[in-house]
Amino acid sequence: MLDHNFTLPALLALEDGRVFNGYSIGAAGNAIGEICFNTSMSGYQEVLTDPSYRGQIVTMTYPLIGNYGTSPEDGESEKLQVNGFVIEELSRVESSWRAAEDLKAYLKRNGIPAIGGIDTRSLTRHLRTQGAMRACLSTNGSSEAEAVARAKAAPGLEEIDLVGEVSTKEIYEWDPEGRESVRFGKALPAVSGKEPLVVLYDFGVKRNILRLLRDHGMRVMVVPSSTTATEALALNPDGIFLSNGPGDPAVLTQAHKTACELAETKPVFGICLGHQILSLAFGASTFKLKFGHRGANQPVQDLRTGRVLITSQNHGYAVKEEGLPADLEVTHRHLNDGTVAGIRHRSKQIQAVQFHPEASPGPHDSAPFFEEFLKVLRG
Numbered sequence: 001m002l003d004h005n006f007t008l009p010a011l012l013a014l015e016d017g018r019v020f021n022g023y024s025i026g027a028a029g030n031a032i033g034e035i036c037f038n039t040s041m042s043g044y045q046e047v048l049t050d051p052s053y054r055g056q057i058v059t060m061t062y063p064l065i066g067n068y069g070t071s072p073e074d075g076e077s078e079k080l081q082v083n084g085f086v087i088e089e090l091s092r093v094e095s096s097w098r099a100a101e102d103l104k105a106y107l108k109r110n111g112i113p114a115i116g117g118i119d120t121r122s123l124t125r126h127l128r129t130q131g132a133m134r135a136c137l138s139t140n141g142s143s144e145a146e147a148v149a150r151a152k153a154a155p156g157l158e159e160i161d162l163v164g165e166v167s168t169k170e171i172y173e174w175d176p177e178g179r180e181s182v183r184f185g186k187a188l189p190a191v192s193g194k195e196p197l198v199v200l201y202d203f204g205v206k207r208n209i210l211r212l213l214r215d216h217g218m219r220v221m222v223v224p225s226s227t228t229a230t231e232a233l234a235l236n237p238d239g240i241f242l243s244n245g246p247g248d249p250a251v252l253t254q255a256h257k258t259a260c261e262l263a264e265t266k267p268v269f270g271i272c273l274g275h276q277i278l279s280l281a282f283g284a285s286t287f288k289l290k291f292g293h294r295g296a297n298q299p300v301q302d303l304r305t306g307r308v309l310i311t312s313q314n315h316g317y318a319v320k321e322e323g324l325p326a327d328l329e330v331t332h333r334h335l336n337d338g339t340v341a342g343i344r345h346r347s348k349q350i351q352a353v354q355f356h357p358e359a360s361p362g363p364h365d366s367a368p369f370f371e372e373f374l375k376v377l378r379g
Contacts, residue, residue: 010115010139012057012086012123013147015154016130020123024139026107026114030147031084032154033057035135036316037124039295042068044103046359048082048112049075051166051204052272052314054246055157057084057135058294061124067091069099070106076206080107081166081246084137085114086123113139131290132316157316162247163273166204167225171235174200174210174220181214188214195219196377199237201227203245203255203273208358213241216370218377226254229261238377239267242274244356249276249286249317256281263350267376269369270352272315278352279343283325289339292316293354296361299335300342308335309366312359319343319354349376 008024014035037059038047044065047058065087085107094102107114115137127133136142136150175181178188197219200210205222213220221235225245232240240262242255259281262268270278276286293313300311309332319340321330332342332353342353351373357366 008139010113010137011142011144011147012115012118013136013138013144013151014126015134015148015151017148018126019144019148020118022115022117024114025087025090025104025116026085026139027111028139029111029113030140030142030150031057031113031137032150033083033135034132034157034316035059035086035127036132036292036294037061037120037127038314039297040312041296043296045070045074046076048080048085049077050206050314051077051081052206052244052246053082054162054166054204055160056082056246057086057137058082059086059118059120059123061120063088063120064091065089066103067094068096069094070101070103071096071098072100073098076208077166080110080112082112085112086118086120086137087114087116088118088120090116113137115139127291132288132292157246158248158251160247163203163225163245163252166246168202168222169224171221171223171227174222175214176219178214181211191219193219196238196374197221197236198239198241198377199223199232199235200241200243201225201232201255201274203243203277205243205245206356206358209243209271212358212370216374218374227258229258232258232262233265237266239269239373241373242268242270242277242352244272244274244314246273248288249273249280252277263345263348267349267373269350269373271356271358272354275343275352275354276317276319278350279319279328282328282345282350284328285320285323286317287320288317289315293334293336296359298355298361300332300355301335302332302342304331309355310361311341311355311357311366312361313355315354
C-alpha cells in the first residue's frame with residue numbers, strides 16, 4: 001500500500017499576496033519561480049522533465065494527477081526541470097503496466113517541492129485574470145508573510161540564463177545506433193552515413209524531437225546553444241534545427257545573429273523558442289503573453305490550407321504580428337487569441353512553428369512538419 005497520508009502542510013504564495021494552502025506531495029523545502037498552468041489531461045511526467053519549464057512552478061489544471069505513475073521512458077530530459085509542482089488531487093493508485101514509480105516518490109527522489117489539495121480552478125482563474133507572476137511554494141513550515149516576501153524577491157525569467165542551464169555543454173550525435181529512437185516498438189537501424197545531417201541547436205531540446213528527427217531518416221548532431229555559425233557549418237550539415245527552450249527569447253541576441261548567418265547558406269527550421277529566435281533574427285519582435293499557452297489542446301490554423309490542427313504548446317512569449325518584416329509570412333495562427341503560431345521566409349528556406357509537432361495531441365495533426373523538413377533537406 002502506498003503512503004498517501006498527507007499530514008505535512010504546505011502553501012503556495014503569489015507575489016500579489018494571494019495564498020493557497022494545501023499539503024506536501026514532494027520534497028521538503030521552498031521553491032520560487034514564475035507560476036504558470038498547463039491544461040493537459042495527461043503527460044505530467046513530460047511536463048516535469050521539459051527543459052522549457054526551467055525556472056517555473058507548474059500548475060496542472062486537470063484535477064486528478066498521478067493515475068498512471070511514472071516511467072523512465074517518458075522523460076523529455078535527464079532530470080526534472082520545474083522548480084515546483086502544483087496539483088489538486090494526487091491519485092491514490094497508479095494503474096499502468098509501465099509504471100515504475102508513483103508520482104509522489106518520483107518528486108521526492110528528485111528534490112522537487114510540490115503541493116496538493118489546491119483549488120487549481122481558482123488558481124488558474126486568478127492567473128488568467130491577473131497574468132503571470134512570481135510565486136513561492138513552501139513545504140517547510142514558512143509563514144504566509146515569509147512566502148509572499150520570497151515570491152516578491154524572486155528574479156524574473158529574463159534575469160536568469162535559463163538556456164545556459166539546460167543546453168548541452170558538448171557536441172554529440174544523437175543515438176547513432178538507433179537504440180533510443182523507437183518506431184512502432186522497434187529500434188531504428190544504425191545510421192549509415194547517407195542520411196541528411198542536421199545540426200540541432202540545443203536551447204533545451206525535448207528528447208522526442210531528437211527521436212522523431214531520427215525516425216524520419218535524419219542524422220542528428222546536437223550542439224551547445226553558444227555554438228557559432230562557423231563552428232556549426234564546419235560540421236557540413238544539410239540543415240539547421242533550432243530547438244525549444246526556456247526564458248525570454250529577446251535576450252538571446254547572439255543566437256539571433258547566429259541564426260541569421262546560418263540562414264544565408266542552409267535551410268533552418270525551428271520549434272517554439274527556435275521559432276521566436278528565427279523571427280527575431282529577421283527583424284521581428286516578441287512580447288510576453290498574459291498567461292502563456294501551455295497544454296495539449298491548443299487550436300492552430302494552417303493558413304496555407306485552412307486546416308485546423310490540435311497542437312501541444314508550452315510558451316510564455318509570442319512573435320508580434322504588428323511590424324512583422326515583409327520577408328516573413330505568417331503560416332499558422334493560434335485560434336484562441338489570434339497570435340502568430342508559425343512563420344516562413346518568402347525567399348529563404350526558413351520555417352518555424354510555435355507549437356510542438358513532436359508531441360501527440362490530435363494525436364498526430366502536426367507530425368508532417370518533420371516530413372516537410374526532410375523534403376527540404378533532400379532538395
